[in-house]
Amino acid sequence: MSASAAVSGDRRRRVAALIRKETSQIVRDPSSLIIAVILPLTLLFLFGYGVSFDARRIEIGLVIEDPTPETGSFTSSLTSSSLFSTRTARDRRSFENDLVAGHIDGIVVLAAGFSAQAERGDRAPIQVIVDGSDPNKATLVRNYLQGIWANWLEQEAVTRGEHLSVPISVEQRVWFNPEVSSHHYLVPGSIAIILMLIGSLLTALVVAREWERGTMEALLATPVGIGELMAGKLIPYFILGMLTMALATGTALFLFGVPFRGSFAILTLMSAVFLTTALGQGLLISTVTRNQLVAAQATLISAFLPSFFLSGFVFEIAGMPLPLQIVSYAVPARYFVAVLQTLFLAGDVWSVIWPNLAGMSLIAAVYLGLTALTTKTRLD
Amino acid sequence: MFVRIWPLFVKELLANWRDKANRYVLLFAPIIQLLIFSFAATQEVKNVPLAVLDEDRTVLTRELISRFEGSPQFSQVIRLNGVTEIASVIDARIAPAVLHIGSDFSRRLSAGQPAQIQLLLDGRRSNAAQIIHGYASEIVDRLNGELVQLGRLKGPPSVVVARTWFNPNSDTLWSTVPGLFAVLITVVGMMVSGLSVARERELGSFQQLLVSPLTSTEILIGKALSALAIAMTQGIIVMLIAMYGLGIPMEGSMMLLVAAMIVFLMSVIGIGLFISSLSDTQQQAIIGVFMFLAPAILLSGYATPVANMPDWLQTVTLANPIRHFVVISKGVFLKDLPIDVIASHLWPLALIAGVTLSAAAWLFRHKIA
Amino acid sequence: MSETLVRLEGVSKRFGSAPLAVAEVTTTIVGGGITALAGPDGAGKTTLLRLMLGLLKSDAGKLTVCDLDPISHAHRLREVVAYMPQRFGLYEDLTVFENLRLYADLRGVAEQQRAETFERLLTLTGLAAFQSRLAGALSGGMKQKLGLACALVRAPRLLLLDEPSVGVDPISRRDLWRLIRVLAGEGIGIVWSTAYLDEAERCERVLLMNDGKLMYEGVPSELTKRMAGRTFHVRNAGEQRRAVLAVAAKRTGVIDAVIQGSNVRIVMAEGAATPSPEEFSKDSGVDIVAVSPRFEDAFINLLGSKSPAVSRLARASDNFRTTEPVIVAKDLTRRYGSFTAADRISFSIGKGEIFGLLGPNGAGKSTTFKMLCGLLRPTSGEARVAGLDVVAQTSAARNRLGYMAQKFSLYGDLSARQNLDFFAGVYGLTGAQRHDAVKRVTEAFGLGRYLDTNAGTIPAGYKQRLALACAIMHEPPVLFLDEPTSGVDPLTRREFWAHINALVAGGVTVMVTTHFLDEAEYCDRIALVYRGRVIATGSPDDLKSSVRTQALPDPTLEDAFIALVEADDRTVAA
Structure with a gap:
């Protein structure tokens, strides 16, 4: 056996020993399993059930100052919609208080003389008042009401045997998500946030723990090299992270009923690269902090919050000021969110996969490189 | 009794202030977060x-x-x-x-x-x-x-005229900042109270407190009041920045908002002290704080409306103090929310505060013995 | 004969802007014996060990270990040098065997040698029966042995041990010592860092450090010999021993004075005349006898302090008059599930007594201690302090006791003054009362210059004073001390006890737990706690004489401790 073969054999054995050690620790220490299983499931349930842009019921106060057959037919088209829950009154004042109190989402007013004006073809106004304290919902409510109104016009036209008199109408077709369910993109997006948090938290805490308990000093006093130490940490938590990913994906598909249109092979590959960035970031945090408390805080601030806010998972990157948009390019979850939404809803779209894969790989390389640079086999 | 609580109160404030890192975090983190997150938390689609x-x-x-x-x-x-x-x-x-x-x-x-x-x-x-x-x-x-x-075509007999109340320009900042305000003071209140007991336990000074004549209730009150003072100061700074820096209107009464803030913070601090007295180390406390904050923020109506959640989950959110305060905060800032509506959200907060503070006091006594 | 394993030439190391942690150390360490690296906490022992191992890089000087440069040849060095860090470097959630296997893999122990190596190490350490137990579930002494076994999986040329005996009871300490002797006999070079000077005394060579500087290197007895003719016992001081100590401390020519049972041990300055008994006491029974010097005497001499500490603590007005016992434990019992941590513990302590609670780790002494100062509720039995029931009259009882924890447990981010103000306030002192109390302790303990410094950053000796100051500001009649001087240097320890003696002279009753048997010598009475029961009570001299045999004519307190515990083991086994 040549000398170099003996050296590489030793190295392999050391890495294997570290992995075996780490695995026993994972199995015996409930906190790793809590972070890898309970935390992601809890968060996925929260995101799945708690975060949704889809209005389930819109409370509307309908004011009809002067009931006529026209207002009657408008009322019935509003009440027949399952989305709206409508209350009717003659006077707008009571509804105005309800709008302030947040009990209703909007007021529709058909003023006195509505029918007469409409009769004359005089563009009778249907007044819609929405609650701007949630502009997103206000926009949706207005859009929905506009849709109801357009349908009503069409019906009216048909009953009168006329053509619809709106010159240009917009027909909406939503690709990949015809049900227009925000769950279908929020759940895959949340997987990225969760995996980022889990991956970085796991490694950040376990490496910091070795420093705190003094075992790192004992390890460093053995012939273990930097690369071996890093591999000994990354490999077991990579496997654990991939299991978490599988668990989260399964939950998304079977519990939340999100479709999956891409291929699992690509999902696995992309998850692997993303997980590497997360583990790399955790490793970097713990090498710098060497303290579990600081590591946990640093992880929440540098991994969780940016992933939540700047990944485009709930919030619109394009709507942010330019500096934040630029920062978002350094957030690995930004790339993975795009990939996950595409793989789940659209399929293997290579024009989405390649650039995002490149972005994630670059960040992973930077983190691991920095970790290798900052990890020393010394204490100072 | 007050004679003994006062030094404890002063000590807590000093301890938070004299730790350099902690001082900077308390001074600047909420302001920076306010500025970053209020612009980042946008659902506005533009460009x-x-x-x-x-x-x-x-x-x-x-x-x-x-x-x-x-x-x-x-x-x-x-x-x-x-x-x-x-x-x-x-x-x-x-x-x-x-x-x-x-x-x-x-x-x-x-x-x-x-x-x-x-x-x-x-x-x-x-x-x-x-x-x-x-x-x-x-x-x-x-x-x-x-x-x-132009007479090219016959128009529809009616048109929709939409008006947006409380936020005529549909400025997202107007809606995110009052929500964020609620979230930020929650985080400050939780961090200060959630770590306080665990930190003393870890450093060993808690035993020193326990052998002093201070009763566990006095320790609890001292810690709760100091956390309240810190979070209130933060909250008022954030509120003023929101009004004068970011131009968020204050339609309702500022004093009313400040008063509601006290009740809200007591409920948050109660939870924080409860978590803290459960934990032996700061590490456990911070995980506990995160395990509370993540769901509480997500289910507060801050990111997406509570009304969009399944009914059973909406019921669960009634126990979430942030949910109530988001309504109050948005309401007072943007709508001049009437007092009876505010009251309907205040009593659950007072209830949560009462339950969690007594639970923390109970736990204090029992963890000691 | 013995090869030179470590060569240091002017090695220095500094952390940040602090003073040098290791200052221009030049020495050599040879194989085939135990070299003690002795000195108080913060002397630079750990830093020096880490430098030798290449875990830290020196700022100046030349350093070779086994003819290798620790930084550039770190890898090769770590194959021939074994190291046991302070907390043993064990994985608590791995079993004994898994820990051993891990280190065998990391150190590249060949497969065919393993079975034999493991068996030898497990037998040597007595861990063979516990192979599948989690390291976290081992006792302190067993952890330490396992840590040693892990360091030794591949026979090293040099073994570095960083304070292996800290926090370990006397019995485990003795076992460890035997084990290391065996290894030294096999020709391994051993460096043993320790703050216990009695341990250093037993080594072949000693490197004595203080404030980063090497104070002495060589054979311990050489240094001890310099003290010949200068060490005495003031015998039969008995009841007056604390008064004798105070007198001795003030007398010129006395450089050290400590209490040992009913005797006071004094060390004279070089050339000073032999003192006469009359100088210390009018009592005719008091006698002065020359005794053989100890290494610690030499160390105190080396540090060159003029005279032992004199407490400036003014005699507090004794406002607590009683003839009743001040601390009473009556059938104190604490159970955790089916485990009984303290089993019907009873004793009573009179006013002005120093009472020591001793025992191996996990024997129940801290459980007992905590029940008495109200930190733990007893399952049954009664605890009374200064006439008050600790459980029923908690707050009132606490007002009458002062407490000082083992670990520095004041607020590190608050200044010394703020700490004093806080504790004064908590004990109900307000306004002028508080002002006076703070002023009194500041003067007594000489805290003036550090009043506005953060408590966490003041020197260790002053931290110790500040902690004691905070504990006694409200002039409690009872003082609880939990391992008060573990890890502090001998001078600080003497000063601390001078203050305690002054308090006791003023009528304060003291209860103390300790691992440090020199400290136990200061006690009037000791209770030895083992397996949750008090197995012996009596004065230090009583305990010593209870184990005196022909083979052991002059037992130390440590001998007594071990013998009593072993005797109890035999009764339980029988």
Whole structure:
């Protein structure tokens, strides 16, 4: 056996020993399993059930100052919609208080003389008042009401045997998500946030723990090299992270009923690269902090919050000021969110996969490189 | 009793202030977070590219497209040359929407017939898609109005006139900042109270306190009041920045908001002290704080409305103090929420505060013994 | 004969802007014996060990270990040098065997040698029966042995041990010592860092450090010899021993004075005349006898302090008059599930007594201690302090006791003054009362110059004073001390006890737990706690004489401790 073969054999054995050690620790220490299983499931349930842009019921106060057959037919088209829950009154004042109190989402007013004006073809106004304290919902409510109104016009036209008199109408077709369910993109997006948090938290805490308990000093006093130490940490938590990913994906598909249109092979590959960035970031945090408390805080601030806010998972990157948009390019979850939404809803779209894969790989390389640079086999 | 609580109160404030890192975190973190997150937490869709496939190519379609181009919501218009390009533009996320104008568009309009244009949207972000649809409808509606006035066509017998109350310009900042305000003071209150006991336990000074004549209730009161003082100071600073720095209106009474803040913070601090007295180390405390904060913030109505959640979950959120305070905060800032509505959200907060503080006091005594 | 394993030439190391942690140390360490690296906490022992191992890089000087440069040849060095860090470097959630296997893999122990190596190490350490137990579930002494076994999986040329005996009871300490002797006999070079000077005394060579500087290197007895003729016992001081100590401390020519049972041990300055008994006491029974010097005497001498500490603590007004016992434990019992941590513990302590609670780790002494100062509720039995029931009259009882924890447990981010103000306030002192109390302790303990410095950053000796100051500001009649001087240097320890003696002279009753048997010598009475029961009570001299045999004519307190515990083991086994 040549000398170099003996050296590489030793190295392999050391890495294997570290992995075996780490695995026993994972199995015996409930906190790793809590972070890898309970935390992601809890968060996925929260995101799945708690975060949704889809209005389930819109409370509307309908004011009809002067009931006529026209207002009657408008009322019935509003009440027949399952989305709206409508209350009717003659006077707008009571509804105005309800709008302030947040009990209703909007007021529709058909003023006195509505029918007469409409009769004359005089563009009778249907007044819609929405609650701007949630502009997103206000926009949706207005859009929905506009849709109801357009349908009503069409019906009216048909009953009168006329053509619809709106010159240009917009027909909406939503690709990949015809049900227009925000769950279908929020759940895959949340997987990225969760995996980022889990991956970085796991490694950040376990490496910091070795420093705190003094075992790192004992390890460093053995012939273990930097690369071996890093591999000994990354490999077991990579496997654990991939299991978490599988668990989260399964939950998304079977519990939340999100479709999956891409291929699992690509999902696995992309998850692997993303997980590497997360583990790399955790490793970097713990090498710098060497303290579990600081590591946990640093992880929440540098991994969780940016992933939540700047990944485009709930919030619109394009709507942010330019500096934040630029920062978002350094957030690995930004790339993975795009990939996950595409793989789940659209399929293997290579024009989405390649650039995002490149972005994630670059960040992973930077983190691991920095970790290798900052990890020393010394204490100072 | 007060004689003994006062030194404890002063000590807590000093301990938070004299730790340099802690001082900077307390001073600047909420302000920086306010500035970053209020701009980041936007659901506003703007500056998005729009792809257009114009198969008609007439004066009228050019006019229509130029309206889209001129709209502040769309950053640029990408012109497509054929139906085959539509899929690639949407698939690759080059544009979230494609406007497809058929070749008979102008012909139908000149014949006095209604014409349809198709808006193809990327459902991978269905919320943005619907908002873009809203923008498009508005642009088209305005054009419709003009066409009718020009007498080219007969208009619809009625029109929708929409007004947005409380936030006439639909400024997202107006809605995110009051919500964020609630979240930020929660985080400060939780961090200060959640770590306080655990930190003393870890450093060993807690035993020193326990052998002193201070009773566990006195320790609890001292810690709760100091956390309240810190979080209130933070809250008032954040509130003033929101009003004078970010221009958020204060429609209701500021004093009322401050009063509600006290009740709210007591409920948060109660939870924080409860977590803290459960934990032996700061490490456990911070995990406990996170395990509370993550769900509590997500289920507060801060990011997405509570009304969109399943009914059972809406019931669960009644126990979430942040949910109540988000309503109060938004209400006072933007709407001058009437006092009876505020009261209906205050008593649950007072109840939560009462339950958690007594639980923490109970735990204090029992962990000691 | 013995090869030179470590060569240091002017090695220095500094952390940040602090003073040098290791200051220009030049020495050599040879194989085939135990070299003690002795000195108080913060002397630079750990830093020096880490430098030798290449875990830290020196700022100046030349350093070779086994003819290798620790930084550039770190890898090769770590194959021939074994190291046991302070907390043993064990994985608590791995079993004994898994820990051993891990280090065998990391150190590249060949497969065919393993079975034999493991068996030898497990037998040597007595861990063979516990192979599948989690390291976290081992006792302190067993952990330490396992840590040693892990360091030794591949026979090293040099073994570095960083304070292996800290926090370990006397019995485990003795076992460890035997084990290391065996290894030294096999020709391994051993460096043993320790703050216990009695341990250093037993080594072949000693490197004595203080404030980063090497104070002495060589054979311990050489240094001890210099003290010949200068060490005495003031015998039969008995009841007056604390008064004798106070006198001795003030007398010129006395450089050290400590209490040992009913005797006071004094060390004279070089050339000073032999003192006469009359100088210390009018009592005719008091006698002065020359005794053989100890290494610690030499160390104190080396540090060159003029005279032992004199407490400036003014005699507090004794406002607590009683003839009743001040601390009473009556059938104190604490159970955790089926485990009884303290089993019907009873004793009573009179006013002005120093009472020591001793025992191996986990024997129940801290459980007992905590029940008495109200930190732990007893399952049954009664605890009374200064006439008050600790459980029923908690707050009132606590007002009458002062407490000082083992670990520095004041607020490190608050200044010394703020700490004093806080504790004064908590004990109900307000306004002028508080002002006076703070002023009194500041003067007594000489805290003036550090009043506005953060408590966490003041020197260790002053931290110790500040902690005691905070504990006694409200002039409690009872003082609880939990391992008060573990890890502090001998001078600080003497000063601390001078203050305690002054308090006791003023009528304060003291209860103390300790691992440090020198400290136990200061006690009037000791209770030895083992397996949750008090197995012996009596004065230090009583305990010593109870184990005196022909083979052991002059037992130390440590001998007594071990013998009593072993005797109890035999009764339980029988």
